[in-house]
Structure formats: structure tokens, C-alpha cells
Amino acid sequence: MRIARSELLDVVYRFYPRGVHNADRIYVPPGEPVYKDTEEHGRLVEAANRGRAEYPRWNAMIDRLGARYGLQNESFHILAGWTDSAYSARIWLTDETALSFHVSLLGPYYGIHLPGIPKEEPVAREVAREIESAYPGYRPIPPELGNEVVPDVAMIVVLMGEATIYMCLFSEVWTWVDPV
Numbered sequence: 001m002r003i004a005r006s007e008l009l010d011v012v013y014r015f016y017p018r019g020v021h022n023a024d025r026i027y028v029p030p031g032e033p034v035y036k037d038t039e040e041h042g043r044l045v046e047a048a049n050r051g052r053a054e055y056p057r058w059n060a061m062i063d064r065l066g067a068r069y070g071l072q073n074e075s076f077h078i079l080a081g082w083t084d085s086a087y088s089a090r091i092w093l094t095d096e097t098a099l100s101f102h103v104s105l106l107g108p109y110y111g112i113h114l115p116g117i118p119k120e121e122p123v124a125r126e127v128a129r130e131i132e133s134a135y136p137g138y139r140p141i142p143p144e145l146g147n148e149v150v151p152d153v154a155m156i157v158v159l160m161g162e163a164t165i166y167m168c169l170f171s172e173v174w175t176w177v178d179p180v
Contacts, residue, residue, distance in 0.1 A: 009165070051087065086106075097115045128140065149162065
């Protein structure tokens with residue numbers, strides 16, 4: 001089943017308020033909205049709490065993949081109480097190159113961020129099989145939608161007009177793998 005752009009934007013706007021910069025109160029003029037006070041942020045916190053509760057499923061999948069590949073789990077901070085939109089990990093394909101993969105806490109989506117080297121495809125297929133087995137019903141977001149900029153959303157380290165659907169649903173960690 002194909003994912004619609006409007007479906008993804010509905011999810012993004014459920015967790016990220018439109019037109020509100022993600023800044024601490026001391027940097028916001030009196031009377032202006034503060035991101036952490038919004039209903040959207042409250043929903044993001046709830047999603048991260050669910051992510052903590054469901055972490056054993058992620059960890060079991062990571063353990064299976066880690067037994068076959070050099071893997072780096074990028075999601076320990078969720079256990080420490082941080083708010084994030086996805087579980088994330090990397091598989092090192094070479095000493096300097098990794099693919100990353102993400103399972104959203106905001107909806108039934110996952111993404112595999114490919115670095116653009118020849119040996120990535122078989123690993124990406126295996127990661128997709130593992131995700132789809134551990135998270136039945138989750139679907140990959142195609143690049144033509146995931147790379148789309150959401151112009152009226154800001155994140156912790158992403159300014160208004162720079163956040164993509166991938167970043168919103170998979171966190172800023174999405175940007176940590178750049179194609180060669």
C-alpha cells in the first residue's frame with residue numbers, strides 16, 4: 001500500500017506544531033508560544049515514553065542484527081528519558097561508511113538511509129526484513145516523500161524551513177549518514 005504525502009504530514013503535524021520555533025522560554029518574547037508547552041510536544045513525550053516501554057522489542061532486533069554486522073545502537077538516550085521520534089542504529093559497511101536505519105515511534109514507518117556504496121543493498125534488504133518481522137505493518141517511507149521539506153516546522157537542532165519528513169519522523173539522527 002502506497003504512503004500518501006498527506007498521511008505523513010498529518011503525522012508530522014500531530015507531533016510538531018506549525019510555526020513554533022523550538023527554543024527555550026528565555027529566548028522567546030513574552031506571550032509567544034513555546035514549543036515545550038504545546039500539545040504536539042506533549043504527544044512527542046508520550047511517544048518517547050511508549051518507546052521506552054517497548055524498548056525490549058527494539059533491543060531484541062538490534063541483538064539479532066548485531067550478531068551478523070558491526071552495529072551501533074543510537075537509541076540508548078531514549079532509556080535515559082530523552083524525547084526522540086524514533087529508534088535509530090547504524091551498520092558499518094566499511095571502517096568509514098555506515099547505513100543507518102530508523103523505526104518511528106510516531107507512526108508505522110521505517111527508513112533505511114543508504115550511503116551509496118555497492119555493498120549496501122543486501123544489508124539493506126536484510127535490515128528491512130528484520131524490521132518488518134519485528135514491527136508488522138510498518139512501511140518504508142520512499143525518498144521522494146521523506147526528503148520533502150516541511151516548511152513550517154522546527155526541531156531542536158533544525159531550523160524552521162529545514163526539517164524534512166525523514167527528520168521529523170526519524171529524528172535529526174537521519175542526517176548522520178551522508179551518501180558518498
